[in-house]
Amino acid sequence: MELEDLVRLRRARDRMDRDYAQPLDVPALAAGALMSPGHFSRSFRAAFGETPYSHLMTRRIERAKALLRRGDLSVTEVCFAVGCTSLGSFSSRFTELVGESPSAYRARRHDAAAAIPACIVKVHTRPVRNGEAQLSPSS
The missing domain is CATH 1.10.10.60 (Homeodomain-like)
Known part of the structure; x- marks a missing residue:
C-alpha cells in the first residue's frame, strides 16, 4: 500500500474518531480519501484490521x-x-x-x-x- 493512501486512510479514521456523532458513511469517507468506496473499505480493513463501519x-x-x-x-x-x-x-x-x-x-x-x-x-x-x-x- 502506498504511503499516500495510508495517510488518507488515517485522516478518514481520525475523522471517524472525531466526528463519530455525525452522519458518516463509506461513500463520503471514501471521497475524502480520494478512493472509490470499495477500494476504501478494502484498504481500510487491510490497514487497520476492521471495516470502516466496525471502527465507527x-x-x-x-x-x-x-x-x-x-x-x-x-x-x-x-x-x-x-x-x-x-x-x-x-x-x-x-x-x-x-x-x-x-x-x-x-x-x-x-x-x-x-x-x-x-x-x-x-x-x-x-x-x-x-x-x-x-x-x-x-x-
Missing part, C-alpha cells in the same frame, strides 16, 4: 458507555447523541460488543471506575467484538 460503531459504543455510566440520559437519548439513527440497531450492536444491553449497563453501578482516570477507563472498557480472540500467554 466501536467508537460510538465507547462514547455511549461513557454517557450511560453518567446515568443522566435515557438509552434512547444516548443512542441519538452518539450518531445512531435506530434504537434497535444501536441496542443490538451495544449488546454484541459489550455483552449486556444498554439498559442493563446503565442500571448497574459504575462507582469503581469513578476513581480511575478516564484515559485508563477508556482503554480497559473499550468494546471488543464477540469472536475476537484474546490470546493468552499459553496460546
Whole structure:
C-alpha cells in the first residue's frame, strides 16, 4: 500500500474518531480519501484490521458507555447523541460488543471506575467484538 493512501486512510479514521456523532458513511469517507468506496473499505480493513463501519460503531459504543455510566440520559437519548439513527440497531450492536444491553449497563453501578482516570477507563472498557480472540500467554 502506498504511503499516500495510508495517510488518507488515517485522516478518514481520525475523522471517524472525531466526528463519530455525525452522519458518516463509506461513500463520503471514501471521497475524502480520494478512493472509490470499495477500494476504501478494502484498504481500510487491510490497514487497520476492521471495516470502516466496525471502527465507527466501536467508537460510538465507547462514547455511549461513557454517557450511560453518567446515568443522566435515557438509552434512547444516548443512542441519538452518539450518531445512531435506530434504537434497535444501536441496542443490538451495544449488546454484541459489550455483552449486556444498554439498559442493563446503565442500571448497574459504575462507582469503581469513578476513581480511575478516564484515559485508563477508556482503554480497559473499550468494546471488543464477540469472536475476537484474546490470546493468552499459553496460546
